[in-house]
Amino acid sequence: MESTRSSLEDGTAGLCVRLFGPLTVVRDGATAQLPASRKLRALFAYLALAPHPVSRSRLCELLWDVPNDPRGELRWCLSKLRGILDDPARVETSGDTVALDLGGSFVDAIDIASTAAKGVETLDLERLQALSELFVGDFLEGLEIDRSPHFMSWATAQRRRFGSCHAAILERLVNNLPPNSGSVSAHIEKWLALAPFDGRAHVALLENLARRGQIGACEEHLAAAAQLFQSEDLDFAPVRDAWRANKERPSVATPCARSMVSLTPPIALAEPDAVPLRRASLAVMPFVEEAGIGVVHGAPRGGVRGGLADGFTHDIITRLAKLRDFFVIARGSVFALAEKNIAPEDAGRRLNVDYVATGTVRSQPGRVVVSIELVEVRTARIVWAETFERRPDDIFAVLDEIGNAIVSSISTEIETVERNRAMLKAPNSLNAWEAYHRGLWHMYRFTRTENEQARHFFDMALKLDPTFARAYAGLSFTHWQNAFQRWGDREQESALAFEAAGQSLLVDDHNPAAHWAMGRALWLRGEQDGSLIELERAVDLSPNFALGHYALSFVHSQSGDPKSAIGSSDHSRHLSPFDPLLFGMLGSRAIALARLGQFDEAAEWALKAAARPNAHAIILAIAAHCLALAGRQDEAQNFAAALRKTLPNYRADDFINTFHFDPDAEALFRQGARRIGLG
Structure with a gap:
């Protein structure tokens, strides 16, 4: 496979298409002569990168504004494409759609895009060098088409993406x-040309010059770069400070970009005292409102600020900031960059953030379409992308629903990436943020051994940063698990869970996770009223905090309002449909339904909870009791048998004492236990 690709890359065999620099097609080592038509070249490039067949009407809209016969011109272009490719079968037309079959050929842009999707951090030096050499010019260099705003918008986006x-x-x-x-x-030098406001690139250059003894050149570059940053109202101090710190070291032996971890975002952040600089950071760039107009340089041509898209952006930024999971760049900063037509990827590097979210809002007759991408800035990898399409019966309700999904997805995806990255690092090299995410990874395994590993990493995070509220909440969770699962002395572990939750609140009383941890700790102590107050405070602080809604469902399902428990469970799952604690959300709903006498439904939801891959023994016990109450004795007996393989002496008292049921619920579940021999 590698040798085939190499021969295609050098143009000695097969079909090779180069989209960087002027569009070039090479067949078996010979460069094909392309017609002069700019629209033909544009059509070729667009179809080459299209992931799916494209409708003829879309292609006509893309390239022809108001010609006499757009479909006729499209047919002419397609016939010429067949000649260029020297294989008519490569141009596939099915019904009203068109696609290019470039299988077995080499396309430079596709090779780069597919590799970037896996993450450039996974590549060895040889592959990185080979990819770098493919960038022989701009994407579709020199190809500009007047009166084709949709195509030019697409081409601009591709140039940014590949840049x-x-x-x-x-x-x-x-x-x-x-x-x-x-x-x-x-x-x-190439890096600086592409990202002139990326502080890491400037410090890398300074260190490279210093290594060669060119201190005078360093000072000249410092002065010129400072003036450049000042012209854009950007703070150059982090670059200067990082350079000074490097100069003070006895020797400069490693590339400077590695030492730039302390570079801070140069523009003011939302809630600057909320999360320390060392944690993951995010910029949500203003969404673009599309309404049949061309989009140029990331802003709607003729668009007016303050519209639906801007309001949507404000809302998402505010909601994410309230989660207090990571750094969120302030609204004013991202809008200021957008007003200067700064591309989102460039804005991410200027702001020195880890992630950038971009999106579009499109209003069409009978529907609203919102598309969003979350990109990891340093690797140019698309972490998450989604399109939401709704009927605008109540536009504000629709946007609220979509906003909920976007905020929870962004938070979940960033946490997943950070967790996985932390797992790849040596434990003794972790900083507080990484140790915390390493702890989360172990915590979500839900076994006694993994829970102890999680506690170890949360302790490590707190030794490195005693002001880390989320790490205290995680530590409280591990003690809560020890008490709940009877992996330790319940009274002692409950006290430790309460103590860690209290520390979390002392550090950051506005963090929803701190109130969530305290609410759960109070539940362990049998203080239900206090527990509900703390959990309500958690979701008041951040309505998108899914674990807060789940915890409310958990408490209400046992001795509170079962209907409220069902509502909170449903809302938590809507906010976080793939949550590691999804089994708990489903199990709480099952308990609430059983208390309402809806035993058949309770059994079905309990089965869903038990089917989750990380469901623990208590979830199996919920399934056994709910199935017994629904009269499904054989299935209930199977779960009881599975439970006793892990806990041979498990009885009804163990189940009852795990929870805080009201008297009626306790009697109900004891009845179910007797039916399957657990009484």
Whole structure:
């Protein structure tokens, strides 16, 4: 496979398409002569990168504004494409759609895009070098088409996208090549040309010059770069401070970009005292409102600020900031960059954030369509992308529903990426943020051994940062699990859960996770009223905090309002449909339904909970009791048998004492236990 690709890349065999620089098609080593038509070239490039067949009407809208016969011109272009490819079968027309079959051929942009999707951090130096060499010019260099705003919008987006990929590849090369490698300087120069406001690139250049003894050149670059940043109202101090810190070291032996972890975002952040700088950071760029108009440089042509898209952006930024999971760039900063027509990827590097979210809002007759992407800035990798389409019966309710889904998805995806990254690092190299996410990874395994590992990493995070509220909440959770699962002395572990939750509140009383931890700790102590107050406070602080809604469902399901429990369970699952605690959300709903006498439904929801891959023994016990109450004795007996393999002496008292049921609920579940021999 690798040898085939190499031969295609050098154009000696098969079909090779180059979209960087002027569009070039090479067949078996010979460059094909392309017709002069710009629209033909544009059509070729668009179809080459299209992931799915494209309708003829879409292609006509893309390239022809109001011609006499757009479909006739499209047919002419397609016939010419067949000749260029020297294989009519490669142009596939089915009904009203068109697609290119480029299987077995080499397309530079596709090779780069598919590799970037996996993450440039996974590539070795040889592959990084090969990819870097593919960028021989801009994407579709020199191809501009007047009166085709939709195509030019697409081409601009592709140029930004691949520019971000190129910058990520160059940064990776600079970070990993030997410091004395002759190509490092060239890579840094290209990196700076692509991202002139990326502080890491400037410090990399400064260190490279210093390594060669060119201190005077360093000072000249510092002055020029400071003036450049000042012209854009950006703070240059982090770059200057990082350079000074590097100068004070006895020797400069590693690429400077590695030492830039302390570089802080140069523009003011939302709630600057909410989350320390060392944690993951996010910029939500203003959404673009599309209404049949061209989009140029990330802003709607002729669009007016303050519309639906801007309001939507404000709402998402506010909701994410309230979660207090990570750094969120302030609204004014991202809007200021957008007003200057700064591309989202460039804005992410200027702001020195880890992630950038971008999106569009499109209003069409009978529907509202919202599309969003979450990109990891340093690797140019799309972490998450989704399109939401709703009927605008109540536009505010629709946008609220979509906003909920976007906020919870962004939070979940960033946490997943950070967790997985932390798992790949040596434990003794973790900082507080990474140790916390390493703890989460173990915590969500829900076994006694993994819970102890989670406690260890939360302790590590707190030794590194005693002001880390979420780490205290995580530590409280591990003690809560020890008490709830009877993995330790319940009274002692309950006291430790309460103590850690109290520390979390002392550090950050506005963090929903701190109130969530305290609410659960109070439940362990039998203080239901206090527990509900704390959990309500958690969701008041952040209505998108899914675990807060789940905890409310958990408490209400046992001795509170079972209908409220069902509502809170449903809302938590809507906010976080793939949550590691999904089994608990489903199990709480099952308990509430059983208390309402809806035993058949309770059994079905309990089965869903038990089917989750990380469901623990208590979830199996819920399923056994609910199935027994529904009269499904054989299935209930199977769960009881599975439960006793893990806990041979498990009885009804163990189940009852795990929870805080009211008297009626206790009597109900004892009845179910007797039916399957657990009484």
